Every structure is written in structure tokens, then in C-alpha cells.
Amino acid sequence: MSALAAVAVVESPSSEPAAIAVDGLTTSIRIAGNWYDAVRDVSFTVSRRETLALVGESGCGKSLTALSVMGLLPAGVGRISSGRIVVDGVDMTAATEAGRQAMRGDRIGMIFQEPMTSLNPVLPVGFQIAEALIEHRGMNRRAAQKRALELMELVRIPAAGQRLDAYPHQFSGGMRQRVMIAIALACSPKVLIADEPTTALDVTIQAQVLALLADLQAREGLAVLLITHNLGVVASVADRVMVMYGGDVVESGPVKAFFRRPTHPYSEALLAAMPRVDRPSEALAPIPGQVPTLPDMPSGCRYQSRCPLRIEKCAERPPLNPLPGAPEHRVRCWVRAP
Amino acid sequence: MSAAAAVAAPPVAIAAPSAWKRATRSGGLAIGLVLVVAMALIALLAPWISPYDPDAQDVIMKLEPPSAEHWFGTDAFGRDVLSRVIWGSRVSLFVGTVATLAGVLIGTIIGIISGYYGGIVDKLITAATDVLLSFPQLIMGLILVAVLGPTLFNLILAITITAVPAFIRVARGSTLAMKERDFIDACRALGFGDLRIMFLHVMPNIMDEVVVMGSLWLAAAIRTESTLAFIGLGVPPPTATWGGIIREGFDNLLDAPWLSVFPSLAILAVMIALNLVGDGLRDATDPRTPQ
Numbered sequence: 001m002s003a004l005a006a007v008a009v010v011e012s013p014s015s016e017p018a019a020i021a022v023d024g025l026t027t028s029i030r031i032a033g034n035w036y037d038a039v040r041d042v043s044f045t046v047s048r049r050e051t052l053a054l055v056g057e058s059g060c061g062k063s064l065t066a067l068s069v070m071g072l073l074p075a076g077v078g079r080i081s082s083g084r085i086v087v088d089g090v091d092m093t094a095a096t097e098a099g100r101q102a103m104r105g106d107r108i109g110m111i112f113q114e115p116m117t118s119l120n121p122v123l124p125v126g127f128q129i130a131e132a133l134i135e136h137r138g139m140n141r142r143a144a145q146k147r148a149l150e151l152m153e154l155v156r157i158p159a160a161g162q163r164l165d166a167y168p169h170q171f172s173g174g175m176r177q178r179v180m181i182a183i184a185l186a187c188s189p190k191v192l193i194a195d196e197p198t199t200a201l202d203v204t205i206q207a208q209v210l211a212l213l214a215d216l217q218a219r220e221g222l223a224v225l226l227i228t229h230n231l232g233v234v235a236s237v238a239d240r241v242m243v244m245y246g247g248d249v250v251e252s253g254p255v256k257a258f259f260r261r262p263t264h265p266y267s268e269a270l271l272a273a274m275p276r277v278d279r280p281s282e283a284l285a286p287i288p289g290q291v292p293t294l295p296d297m298p299s300g301c302r303y304q305s306r307c308p309l310r311i312e313k314c315a316e317r318p319p320l321n322p323l324p325g326a327p328e329h330r331v332r333c334w335v336r337a338p
Numbered sequence: 339m340s341a342a343a344a345v346a347a348p349p350v351a352i353a354a355p356s357a358w359k360r361a362t363r364s365g366g367l368a369i370g371l372v373l374v375v376a377m378a379l380i381a382l383l384a385p386w387i388s389p390y391d392p393d394a395q396d397v398i399m400k401l402e403p404p405s406a407e408h409w410f411g412t413d414a415f416g417r418d419v420l421s422r423v424i425w426g427s428r429v430s431l432f433v434g435t436v437a438t439l440a441g442v443l444i445g446t447i448i449g450i451i452s453g454y455y456g457g458i459v460d461k462l463i464t465a466a467t468d469v470l471l472s473f474p475q476l477i478m479g480l481i482l483v484a485v486l487g488p489t490l491f492n493l494i495l496a497i498t499i500t501a502v503p504a505f506i507r508v509a510r511g512s513t514l515a516m517k518e519r520d521f522i523d524a525c526r527a528l529g530f531g532d533l534r535i536m537f538l539h540v541m542p543n544i545m546d547e548v549v550v551m552g553s554l555w556l557a558a559a560i561r562t563e564s565t566l567a568f569i570g571l572g573v574p575p576p577t578a579t580w581g582g583i584i585r586e587g588f589d590n591l592l593d594a595p596w597l598s599v600f601p602s603l604a605i606l607a608v609m610i611a612l613n614l615v616g617d618g619l620r621d622a623t624d625p626r627t628p629q
Contacts, residue, residue, distance in 0.1 A: 072526055105528030112527075117520040122542045132528050183528065 017089075018045035019190045019223035020069070020108075025083035027061075027068045027247075029294070030076070036294035037081065039064050040247045046191070046223040053226045053238035053255070055270070059291045061247040062227045066193050069225070070110060071100035088190040106136040109184030113196035115176035119168040125179050126152070126164030132186040151182040155212060174205035181212065188220060195227045210237055231274050235259055243267050246291060246302030249320060253329030263323060263331045266303050301334070309335045367618020373611035381427040390418035392425040392578045404596055411596040413586060423601050426578040430608075433490070433573075434560035437497035441559075442552045444498070445505025450536050450544070452506065453513030463506065470503040479562050483571045490573050493566065497559050508551050512544035546623035550616055557612035564605055580605050 027039035039061040046052045054062040067073050069085055071092055085092040088107045092100055104110075112118040120128060129151055130144035139147070145164065152160035155178040168176060177197065184192060194213065198206040214237055217224055226238060234241055235255065242252040243264065251264040262268050272285040289306045298304050304314040313334045321337040323329045331337035380387065389409075396416035404411045410419035452463040470478070482496035516522065517540070525535045566572050567581025575582060580601040587597025 070527055072523075101529045101531065103529065104526070105530070110524075110527040112520060112524060114520050118524045120521045120525075120539050120543070123539075131530070135528070135530055135534065180524075183524075 018047050018086075019088055020225065021045040021084075021086045022065075022069065023084045023086075025065065025068055025085060026081045027064050027073065027078060028081045029064070029078045031294060034295070035079075035081075036297070038078075038247045038294060039068065041083070042244075042247075042249055043083075044242055044249075044252070046225055048190070048221040048223050049217060050240070051217065051224040051226055051238045053228060053234040053241045054244060055228060055231065055234055055241055056244035057229060057270075057291060060244040062244050063195060064247075065244075066110070066195055066225065066227055069193065070104055070108060071095075071097070072104075102136070105132045105184075105189075106187045107189050108191045108193065109187070109189040110193045110195065111177070111180045111184045111197050113199050115173055115180050115200060118180055119176055121168055124165045124167055125171065126166075129179065129182050129186055132183060136187050147186070148182070151186055152179070154185070154216070155179070155182045157182075173201055174209060177201060177205075177209050178212065181209075181216070185216065185220065185222075189222070191223045191225065192217070193225045193227070196229070197226075198233065199228070199230070206233075213237070231271065243270070246297055247294075248302050248332060250303065250332045251330070252320070253326070257326055257329045261323075261329070263329070263336045264303075264333050265307050265309050265336070301332070309333075311335060366614045367622065370611045370614025370616075370618060373607065374615060377427060377431065377608055377611065380424055381431045384424050384428055388418075388421040388424040390421040392417060392421040393576050394418075403594070410600040411594065413583075413594075413597050414590060419583070419597060419600055422578040422583050423580065423604050426580045426583055426601060427604065429490075429567075429573055429577060429579040430560050430563055430581075430605075433493055433497065433563045434556055437494045437563075438501060438552055438556045438559045440494070440498040441501025441555065442505055442548060445502040446509040446541070446544075446548050448502070449506040449509025449511075450513045450540055453510040454517060454532065454536050454540065460510070464510070467503040467506045467510075470499070471507070473500075475500045475558065475562060476565055479566055480569075480571065483566055488566075488571050488574055493563060493571075493573065496566075497562050500562065501555055501559060504555065505548065505551065508547055509544060512547050513540055516540050516543050546619075550620045550623060553612055553616040553619055557609050557616070560608055560612075561605070 022045070023043050025039060025042045026037055028035040029038045030036075042061075042065055044052060054065060056062050064073075064078070067078070068080055069087070069092065073079060080093060083093065087103060090099070090103060090107070092103060095103070119125065126145055126148045129148035130139075130141070133139045133144040133147055134141065137144075149160055149164055152163065157163060157175060157178050163171075168179070171179065177200075181197075192213075197213070198209050201209060210233065213224070216222065226233070228234060238255050240253065241255050241258045243250050243258075243266065245266050251258065251262070251267045258267070259271075262271050266287075269285070269287045273287060275281075275284060287306060292298065292302075292305055298315075300315040300317050301307070304310045307314070311334060316334075318332050318334045318337075320330045320332045323331060323337055394417065396412070398416065399408070399412050400414055400416040402408055402412040402416075408418050408420065410423060412418055413422070448463060452460045473481075478500045479496045482499060483492055486492040486496065513536075522535060522539065525539050530539075563572065564579070564581035564584070567579040568585045569581075570585065572579050572581050575586075583601040584598045587594065587599075587601075591598055
């Protein structure tokens with residue numbers, strides 16, 4: 001009951017039905033025979049043309065959330081313990097493996113961090129773009145290749161016609177990431193999950209790829225789930241942001257509100273640890289300690305072991321409360337949002 | 339606009355020196371390939387190039403030393419040894435090639451399945467492979483042919499069975515490494531099925547190692563065939579096989595050494611040629627080979 005109410009509040013302001021709705025997702029992973037919750041009760045929705053950024057340091061559960069949505073948790077090591085994931089009206093958690101497989105690459109596309117290794121080195125890029133069309137749309141080779149050429153032009157690969165039969169090693173990193181985007185978009189998905197899509201790229205190429213993504217998002221009406229630890233990228237492309245720590249969503253809200261008033265002590269610390277060109281240079285403030293491993297995770301608020309504001313009540317898990325006067329800006333903290 | 343033009347300018351193929359160039363630089367692969375092709379042609383063209391009927395006996399001309407008429411001499415029945423070596427190459431090369439190809443095909447498929455799925459499937463296949471590999475190749479072939487009987491088909495079957503576990507192991511190992519690569523995750527994220535991933539994405543990426551192994555195994559298969567023929571478990575006489583000719587020559591080794599020497603040289607030449615090819619291919623496909 002309460003989970004349903006939570007979705008209603010997090011739901012984005014636009015009136016269109018959400019392209020993806022995740023409700024109370026809890027994902028567990030097995031360590032030394034015991035199951036630990038690595039993602040706890042995460043709920044969010046992303047509408048068409050909207051970008052939700054998932055932020056947090058390594059091990060906070062953002063990639064695991066993406067894998068849960070894709071239905072690609074490693075068998076025997078990870079599982080969805082509770083919650084519902086609805087993509088384009090299809091309940092992924094209730095679907096069979098075959099059903100999820102049919103959704104992947106068709107209605108959900110995904111791009112990865114490493115464009116250098118995410119393409120098959122022995123197959124021509126044109127074929128790799130065409131492959132999803134052959135698999136999901138039953139297109140014949142020729143029609144799929146023709147569409148692949150259009151997609152290569154769509155992602156602005158110069159001289160696309162000559163490059164259709166080229167191999168990945170003949171492309172630069174930025175061009176390969178464009179190929180990855182073309183592959184992910186081949187079947188015109190409703191949802192695009194971008195897992196650190198620009199981390200491996202030069203800064204100038206990063207900007208080009210982000211601009212391309214924004215452009216394609218507007219054109220295709222994509223809902224984008226952007227996973228990143230780069231707050232600069234968040235500020236420039238996301239509509240809403242969700243900060244995760246230790247598998248918990250600790251703060252979520254519209255990007256502007258978040259950057260104007262980062263409220264959770266972890267969000268504050270993240271921003272303080274980021275160098276900024278618009279401020280006089282000063283020593284960066286690192287967050288002391290590191291994310292506890294799952295077996296060592298404190299009960300209650302998971303940030304308490306590193307939090308300067310810790311009070312006794314933190315032993316109990318705080319709810320994700322809206323801030324006064326800003327119902328969309330929600331924070332999980334007893335001190336800041338009691 | 340000009341930026342796009344500048345990016346477009348370099349032609350598509352800016353590749354490192356091709357594998358072929360790297361391989362043939364040292365010459366081993368080229369020599370090996372030429373030799374292998376020559377042997378294959380000799381075997382294929384045997385009816386046209388062999389000077390005599392390999393089975394035609396001529397008691398007057400028996401145990402003749404090499405001469406202008408009989409380059410490799412004649413055997414105890416007066417048969418032309420050159421013709422017999424030429425015809426014998428057909429059996430040896432045919433058995434070796436078919437058995438190796440079958441071994442490559444079956445072993446690679448099983449190995450990919452084993453490495454890709456892991457778990458209990460992998461454990462069972464690996465255990466069975468280890469059992470088969472614990473028999474020396476020759477003993478294994480010997481047992482199988484002895485039990486099944488020495489026919490051409492059984493010979494191929496026996497050598498295939500000895501080859502399969504070796505290719506299972508190579509393919510499984512390469513698949514295990516390949517499975518961790520990002521592009522396999524990308525395939526899953528695209529909703530591709532296991533069959534497509536295994537045989538369209540994993541297989542072409544591991545074929546370099548399989549092919550190298552295959553060329554070396556071809557040599558081993560031909561050697562096994564010859565050895566089995568030598569100990570009397572080959573294709574039965576009067577069909578000429580290299581191992582059989584050597585065996586027949588053994589009775590007159592001191593009087594007429596050419597009977598055994600020439601087919602032995604033929605086997606040696608094939609071994610050297612195939613090993614040159616195997617080593618050359620390995621160097622060509624191994625990125626760590628110094629340029």
C-alpha cells in the first residue's frame with residue numbers, strides 16, 4: 001500500500017504514462033552463501049523525453065538497478081527479491097525469461113561505459129547494428145543493412161556508407177560510442193539505459209556524444225535512465241536526479257532544486273568533493289572512509305558510519321520524506337528531513 | 339562542415355600490417371602452405387601422376403633399387419614404390435583431414451557449450467574430457483580400432499574421438515575468457531539468445547586458436563593413422579598407406595631400405611609442413627608476437 005503511494009508521489013509531473021516505472025525494487029546479491037540487499041526499495045518513473053540521472057559512487061547500487069531493469073542479474077548471484085518493473089506497459093518482473101529477452105534490445109536499449117570493448121571485434125559494425133533488427137523485427141539482411149546505414153547517419157558517423165563494412169578497430173572511441181548508440185536505438189526503444197556512456201571518452205568527445213544523445217532523445221521521444229558519477233554531466237543533461245548510497249535512494253528531485261539545495265549530508269559531501277570552475281580554487285573535501293561492504297552495512301541509515309550529523313535515531317531507517325514546500329524534492333535523513 | 343569533411347577524409351582501412359603479412363614475413367607459414375598444397379595436389383591427382391598402377395605386381399622386377407624407371411625402387415612384389423607412396427598419401431591425408439575436421443567441429447561446439455553455460459553441464463563435459471585425455475592418443479586409437487575393426491570409417495572415427503577432447507578443451511578455455519568480454523554483455527542487453535551469442539559472437543572470436551590447434555592436430559592425426567597402419571591396424575592391404583608401406587618394407591630393411599625410407603620421408607615432409615603452418619598461424623594470430 002505504502003509502496004504504491006510512494007510511486008504516486010515520485011511520478012514525474014508530465015501527464016504522459018511513464019515509459020518505465022520501478023516500484024519498490026529490492027535486489028539482493030549473494031556473498032559467501034548469504035543474501036544481502038544491494039538495492040533497497042527503489043522506486044522511480046521516467047517519462048518519454050525525460051532524463052533521470054542515477055548518481056552515486058562505485059558500489060552504491062546504480063549499475064545493479066540497471067541490470068535489474070534489464071533482467072540481466074547474474075544467475076545464482078543476484079536476484080530481485082521484491083518490487084515491480086514496468087517497461088512500456090510490460091511487467092518485466094512477471095515476464096518469463098523469453099519475454100524479458102524479447103524486450104531487451106527492442107523496447108529497452110542499453111549503452112555501456114566502454115565503447116572499445118563493447119563491440120564484437122570480428123564482425124563489421126554495419127552487421128552489428130543490423131543484428132538487433134534481424135533478431136527482433138525478423139528483417140532480412142538487406143533491409144536491416146539499409147536501416148543500419150540510416151542509423152549510422154542518424155548518429156552522425158561521417159561517410160557512413162563506406163563504413164558499413166568496417167570493423168570496430170577502424171573506429172575511434174567516440175565513433176564507436178556512436179555505433180553503440182546506433183545499435184541501442186536500432187529497434188526504436190522506448191527506454192534507453194546509459195551506463196556511464198561518456199566516462200571512457202575525452203572531454204570534447206564527451207560533449208559531442210551527450211549533445212547527440214540529447215538530440216536523439218528529443219527526436220525519438222526516449223526515456224533515458226542515465227547512470228553516472230559525474231555531477232557535471234548530471235547538471236547539463238538530466239531533468240531529475242536520484243542519489244544512491246549503499247543501495248538506498250538518499251535524495252531525489254528535479255535537477256535545479258537538487259543543485260540549489262543539496263540536502264542529504266551525502267549529496268552535500270558529493271558536491272563538496274567535486275572541483276568547480278566557477279568558484280575560486282580550494283582544497284576539495286573528500287568524504288572520509290569508504291562505502292561499507294554489504295555484510296558490514298549498518299542497519300538503519302546506511303550513511304551513518306560516515307555521516308558528520310549522525311544522531312541516535314539513525315539506527316532506524318529514515319523514510320524518503322519530501323522537503324517542506326518542495327514535494328518533489330525528497331530526502332532520506334532524520335536530521336535534514338524529519 | 340569542414341570538421342565533418344576532415345573526419346571523413348581518411349579512408350576506411352587504416353589497419354595494422356595484416357596477419358598474412360606478419361605471418362609470411364618469417365617465411366615459415368608460406369613454405370608450409372606451399373608444401374601442404376603440393377601434397378594435397380599430389381593426393382588428388384594420384385590417378386594421373388602416378389607412373390604405375392600401385393597394385394600391379396611384377397615378380398621379375400622385385401626389390402629393385404631406385405632407378406630411372408622406378409624412382410623409389412620396387413617392393414617384394416615388384417610394385418612401384420613411388421606409385422604406392424603417391425596413392426598412399428590419399429589414404430593418409432584423407433583420414434587425417436576428415437578426422438581432424440570432424441574433431442574440430444564436434445569439439446568446438448561441445449567446448450563452447452561447456453564454457454558458455456558453465457555449472458553442471460561444464461563439470462560433466464570437463465570430467466568426460468579429462469578421462470578421454472588421460473589415454474595417450476595412440477593407445478586410444480589402438481583400442482578403438484582393435485575393438486571396432488580396421489576399416490576406413492572406423493579409423494576416421496577412432497582418430498576423431500581422440501581429437502575431440504583436445505578441441506573441447508581449447509574451445510572451452512577460449513570461451514570462458516570470451517564470456518567475460520563486454521560485447522557479450524552487450525549481446526545479452528540486446529536480447530540475443532544463447533545460440534546466437536555462442537555461434538555468431540563467441541565462435542568467430544575463438545576460431546584463431548582452434549585453427550592453429552587444428553593444423554597441428556592434422557599432423558598428429560596423419561601420424562596416428564600411419565602408426566596404426568604400421569602396426570597392422572590401418573586400412574587393410576592391398577590398399578597402399580604410408581604406414582603399411584613402411585611395415586612391408588621392414589621385412590627387407592637391410593637389403594632394400596628404400597621401401598621404408600621413402601614413405602617415411604613423405605610422412606616427415608607432411609609433419610614439417612603442417613607444423614610450419616601451425617606455428618606460422620599461431621604467430622600471425624598472436625598479438626604478442628614481436629613484429
